[in-house]
Amino acid sequence: MASGARVIEGHATAREMLREVHQAVHDLSEEHRLTVTLAIVVVGQDAATLRLIENKKARAEEAGVRTQLHTLPQETSDEEIITVIDGLNHDGSVHGILVQHYLPRYRDARRLIEAVDPAKDVDGFHTRNAGLLANDVPAFVPCEALAGIHLIKRFVEPRPVGWHAVVVGDTHRTGRPAARLLLSERCTVTVCNEDTRDLADISGQADILVAATNRAGMIRARHVKPGAAVVDLGRSRITVNDELRIVGDVRFDEVREVAGWVTPVPGGVGPVAIAMLMRNVVTACRRQNRLDEKARHAGAA
């Protein structure tokens, strides 16, 4: 089979979304004197975290969103971090809060997430936002999942009703919300995990295959039905020749021979996810200021 897959690049879509966000930010400033602001709390850090944050800051700047960086040393106690978060919760000039997740394993990341006001939880990780999504009233939805489904609807099929979607990986931040969104699109949805027997048998039935394992390169050509849409939400750090690289779950060169569509890593879902995050910050700002959402949404997003 020829290299048939259309490659779904995320950069152009992301740029377009960021322009729309920029317009919305501008309108909020002009009409309501609001400065849309995202606070990022980082505890400890490493090269990859710093790079990711630099990227988010750059995209925020592109969208006209102000950022505040709160960098805390690795050894900061949970109580101290929560005090910082709580200050941001009560700061009316801050509309969205991110807590960067590259924390040492011993730390109770869930406790920090729950400390964020759900109305400012633009990552969509808080229990309240997970519950709203589970109950079909999505508020803030994790951005990678949102971006993956957005790309399918935009480039593959705007109404994938009745399609069989297989999500590989029952992860909180990617696979799980992606499955929920696909069910809302009225797909038939299968969620696989590490204990799935004969993964290729099941993933090979997928019209839409969403990879969300964070296991580098585990999705091979043999897992993919010819012509399927393959969306890679995975992200792993690997070191090649002393250089840190981000790779996805999908063996791109293999899978593109079989699939109908495939998102690359990097440059596929990632940039759109960051644009979705900026859109969430604008939504948060509007809601916190009780601005008419429907009317403005139609105009800006």
Next chain:
Amino acid sequence: MASGARVIEGHATAREMLREVHQAVHDLSEEHRLTVTLAIVVVGQDAATLRLIENKKARAEEAGVRTQLHTLPQETSDEEIITVIDGLNHDGSVHGILVQHYLPRYRDARRLIEAVDPAKDVDGFHTRNAGLLANDVPAFVPCEALAGIHLIKRFVEPRPVGWHAVVVGDTHRTGRPAARLLLSERCTVTVCNEDTRDLADISGQADILVAATNRAGMIRARHVKPGAAVVDLGRSRITVNDELRIVGDVRFDEVREVAGWVTPVPGGVGPVAIAMLMRNVVTACRRQNRLDEKARHAGAA
């Protein structure tokens, strides 16, 4: 094939659970002078609602749980209902609250559910409890789903890791939480809905088939893999010879010829669900009184 399916009766399991609940209720009374109490708010009513409530009251009595019935006329406004719910939220002698759901369609059932204190939401319908389940920290889980999975673990396979479970029906109260629980058991889980193409192709792959459509008799023998475990969470009211009957999603007589296990309706999941509800009320009472849960749980449930 011979009538091979083992019929999973729920009554004996329910009775056993209710005895355990009774012991726990007794201990709470003896040791902490607590009277475990369930409040039921009913707005409007019909014969089937009354019968269901009588059943819950009888089972509560069997378990030693005190019930309070708050019956409001059909025309009661949402505000008035919420005032009643709020009174119960603040009443320390009430541990669990049910709002009966046979409300006229125009009414905003979600608003009433959200008015219940999540700590007293023994039905597990509140957004907070849905979010906790979505995030793998289940608090109160909808009882039919809990009962269905309990019966599988008890009678079919205590650790169905890697089994393929197919849930037919993406309903809030049954299919959706059942899918989540099966994922927590590390099953591969497929959720089907009304738009699923070739349902029998997919349901026929299931080791565990959970029916949750509330469409009477829609699951036929041809939907079932030989030897599968079939759990019927459906409930429809039909009238036969002027008599109201409750029937499930599964054509029992047909499916029992094919399946390995099948739960009947009535008498399968239903009684266990009510026992689960009573267990939830005891859990609610303990948590509200900050009694050591783990230690007591081991002894009583």
